[in-house]
Amino acid sequence: MEERKPHVVVAGAGTIGCFVGGQLAAGGRTVSFLARPRIADELAQHGLTLSDQDDCTLSVAAKDLAVAVDPAVLASADVVLVTVKSGATREMAASIRACAPAHAVVISLQNGVDNATILQDALPGMNVVAGMVPFNVVALGAGRFHRATGGDIVIDAKASALAESLGTPYLPITTNADMRAVAWGKLLLNLNNALNALAGVPLREELAERDWRRVLAACISEALAALGAAGIRPAKVGVLPPALLPQVLRLPDPLFKLVAAAQLRIDPSARSSMWDDLEHRRTTEIDQLQGAIVALAAKHGLRAPFNETVRDHIKAAERRGAGSPRLTAAAIYPSRT
Numbered sequence: 001m002e003e004r005k006p007h008v009v010v011a012g013a014g015t016i017g018c019f020v021g022g023q024l025a026a027g028g029r030t031v032s033f034l035a036r037p038r039i040a041d042e043l044a045q046h047g048l049t050l051s052d053q054d055d056c057t058l059s060v061a062a063k064d065l066a067v068a069v070d071p072a073v074l075a076s077a078d079v080v081l082v083t084v085k086s087g088a089t090r091e092m093a094a095s096i097r098a099c100a101p102a103h104a105v106v107i108s109l110q111n112g113v114d115n116a117t118i119l120q121d122a123l124p125g126m127n128v129v130a131g132m133v134p135f136n137v138v139a140l141g142a143g144r145f146h147r148a149t150g151g152d153i154v155i156d157a158k159a160s161a162l163a164e165s166l167g168t169p170y171l172p173i174t175t176n177a178d179m180r181a182v183a184w185g186k187l188l189l190n191l192n193n194a195l196n197a198l199a200g201v202p203l204r205e206e207l208a209e210r211d212w213r214r215v216l217a218a219c220i221s222e223a224l225a226a227l228g229a230a231g232i233r234p235a236k237v238g239v240l241p242p243a244l245l246p247q248v249l250r251l252p253d254p255l256f257k258l259v260a261a262a263q264l265r266i267d268p269s270a271r272s273s274m275w276d277d278l279e280h281r282r283t284t285e286i287d288q289l290q291g292a293i294v295a296l297a298a299k300h301g302l303r304a305p306f307n308e309t310v311r312d313h314i315k316a317a318e319r320r321g322a323g324s325p326r327l328t329a330a331a332i333y334p335s336r337t
Contacts, residue, residue: 049145181232
């Protein structure tokens with residue numbers, strides 16, 4: 001008798017959720033999407049078209065997609081992939097608690113370091129698994145989502161059997177036994193999200209400019225100091241070990257391009273999700289990124305002035321509600337870059 005495939009519900013099908021869920025559906029997995037009405041209407045009209053840097057394109061027709069706006073869809077879940085923004089984690093946890101069966105495995109595929117803990121605290125009787133999505137996805141409209149950077153999804157090694165059953169040739173899922181270290185390693189790289197949002201230019205263009213890299217290097221240096229004081233060793237996420245990131249970022253442009261060629265394999269269309277949030281007048285995840293570094297530093301008697309200032313610029317942009325302020329690196333730190 002053929003074993004029943006687990007039913008996956010993508011809880012919060014935005015840009016990452018649509019891409020990951022779409023890849024799973026294209027790979028033959030049973031997937032439902034819990035989405036806001038705008039996304040649900042888009043998928044109902046256009047279906048999903050998924051592309052990547054390697055010119056691979058997959059499509060799932062609208063008639064083959066199961067999309068809902070009612071959290072009641074969680075009742076059929078064997079696996080719940082939580083892909084909402086960090087600020088919506090508790091709200092989604094309440095929906096999962098109210099609707100999902102107790103046996104469902106809940107996997108957090110979110111930015112920040114605390115979401116899996118928040119979910120587990122809210123869902124004490126359920127199996128919550130920390131995860132990490134390393135790549136950037138761009139929403140192109142009309143059901144099209146483009147993966148613009150590389151890397152494999154990572155989930156906690158305690159769910160290794162699930163990783164093997166869910167992964168597809170186009171969406172490998174690997175495991176790691178120390179997901180907190182992985183989360184902090186990803187957060188170091190995600191400190192660039194805010195800088196890209198403030199610059200208002202594509203990621204590749206921003207990272208090609210040494211002044212912006214110096215600001216990023218300063219943010220990461222402060223983060224490494226705070227992590228060291230807390231006794232946390234971030235994992236390597238990407239090509240370079242965390243300790244080397246500031247040094248490489250500060251290199252002159254020709255040397256940086258030579259040393260960090262793999263890091264610069266970024267699609268020309270890629271921008272950070274925080275840029276997208278500012279452009280669409282949504283609350284950003286700045287408190288879970290630069291804000292987390294500022295809080296950790298303060299807890300150990302340190303300050304993180306670069307991260308503080310970047311955080312404050314993002315919050316000011318949120319209040320203005322006019323999209324990216326399109327600042328220069330020198331405008332943020334005229335005497336430090």
